[in-house]
Amino acid sequence: MRVINVNEIKPGMILAERLVSPRGQLLAEAGTSITAQQLLHATYYGIEKVAVQDEEEAIDKYDDEAPDEFIGETQSWRILNSREFKEFKQAYNKCTDKLEAIITDFVENKVPIESEEIVEEIHRVFEKHSTGLGIMAMMLNIQELDASTFQHCVNVAIISRVCGGWIGITDEKELDVLTMCGLYHDIGKSLVPHTILTKPDKLTKEEYARMAEHPLLGYNLLMDAKLDRRIKLAALQHHERNDGSGYPYGLTKDFISPFSKIIGITDVYDAMTADRVYRAGICPFEVIAQFQREDKAKYDQHILQVFLENIAESYIGTGVLLSDDSRGIISMINSKALSCPLVKMDDGSFIDLRERSDLFIRACI
Numbered sequence: 516m517r518v519i520n521v522n523e524i525k526p527g528m529i530l531a532e533r534l535v536s537p538r539g540q541l542l543a544e545a546g547t548s549i550t551a552q553q554l555l556h557a558t559y560y561g562i563e564k565v566a567v568q569d570e571e572e573a574i575d576k577y578d579d580e581a582p583d584e585f586i587g588e589t590q591s592w593r594i595l596n597s598r599e600f601k602e603f604k605q606a607y608n609k610c611t612d613k614l615e616a617i618i619t620d621f622v623e624n625k626v627p628i629e630s631e632e633i634v635e636e637i638h639r640v641f642e643k644h645s646t647g648l649g650i651m652a653m654m655l656n657i658q659e660l661d662a663s664t665f666q667h668c669v670n671v672a673i674i675s676r677v678c679g680g681w682i683g684i685t686d687e688k689e690l691d692v693l694t695m696c697g698l699y700h701d702i703g704k705s706l707v708p709h710t711i712l713t714k715p716d717k718l719t720k721e722e723y724a725r726m727a728e729h730p731l732l733g734y735n736l737l738m739d740a741k742l743d744r745r746i747k748l749a750a751l752q753h754h755e756r757n758d759g760s761g762y763p764y765g766l767t768k769d770f771i772s773p774f775s776k777i778i779g780i781t782d783v784y785d786a787m788t789a790d791r792v793y794r795a796g797i798c799p800f801e802v803i804a805q806f807q808r809e810d811k812a813k814y815d816q817h818i819l820q821v822f823l824e825n826i827a828e829s830y831i832g833t834g835v836l837l838s839d840d841s842r843g844i845i846s847m848i849n850s851k852a853l854s855c856p857l858v859k860m861d862d863g864s865f866i867d868l869r870e871r872s873d874l875f876i877r878a879c880i
């Protein structure tokens with residue numbers, strides 16, 4: 516057995532000990548060969564050393580017949596191992612800690628909300644990553660299995676700010692308000708029992724009803740705070756849908772504030788990616804497809820189209836693994852079918868996924 520740095524581990528090496536996250540979650544069993552996905556998890560959780568069996572053969576075998584699911588050199592891998600990501604993660608962690616302190620002080624001790632510092636911290640995240648696309652790629656990789664409400668709120672704040680830029684909001688003050696809409700949209704959840712918030716199974720009818728109170732609870736909490744009205748409305752309206760199918764009031768599009776509509780989209784996007792990252796590999800095309808399967812009347816189609824189009828376009832030039840195990844590179848996005856781009860295959864031929872309902876993108880590599 517030897518203990519080596521996680522960045523020296525290659526998929527296929529045999530683990531000498533169980534791989535466990537700092538919180539005690541089992542990532543991989545001893546005696547199994549580590550997969551690229553498990554390696555990503557290990558890196559994410561900040562595990563630095565891993566014990567592997569002294570089996571050079573395993574490595575040689577790996578080099579000869581790299582498995583299809585090999586993602587050791589994927590975009591995610593490169594991002595997770597970049598200095599940029601480490602800096603991003605530090606700034607991001609500062610934001611979540613600060614948000615937790617602000618919300619806890621406000622809810623428990625009635626300390627007025629002071630957003631200046633946290634918004635500045637978010638500015639710092641953006642300063643280093645001038646393009647929204649870079650930030651979105653980082654965001655996909657920062658997702659955790661058991662993200663807290665505070666992490667989720669910081670995610671929604673950052674993604675909303677990016678989205679705001681994409682739909683043409685240029686005024687920094689407006690973008691700050693939108694960012695704060697994201698930061699405080701779920702503040703009402705601090706009054707929902709923790710057992711309900713973290714319940715892994717399906718909620719009972721009663722529990723769901725308690726959960727569904729959070730927009731109203733949030734609005735009541737913020738009502739008298741010295742904050743832009745749109746921030747309070749976002750807490751109240753982020754689960755409302757244009758067609759009246761949302762809650763708590765079933766408002767229709769003319770009665771939902773524009774910023775609440777943006778949060779409605781970015782909130783769902785964050786929940787979908789959090790849910791997918793560890794199940795399907797880090798690839799947003801399935802999330803895009805899922806959005807497009809939803810009823811068009813639910814979301815503001817202009818905001819949604821601009822948002823998803825920008826995300827899809829950021830993947831031009833990225834390698835993909837298709838559902839039949841063939842590989843290619845995304846070469847063009849179909850704006851009418853964002854989840855079905857044109858893919859240039861390894862043999863030089865092109866596949867238009869719009870015309871191939873039998874194929875889909877399994878992973879971005």
Ligand SMILES: [Fe+2]
Pocket residue numbers: 700701729753754
């Ligand atoms: Fe919510």
Ligand SMILES: [Fe+2]
Pocket residue numbers: 667671700701782
């Ligand atoms: Fe939310």
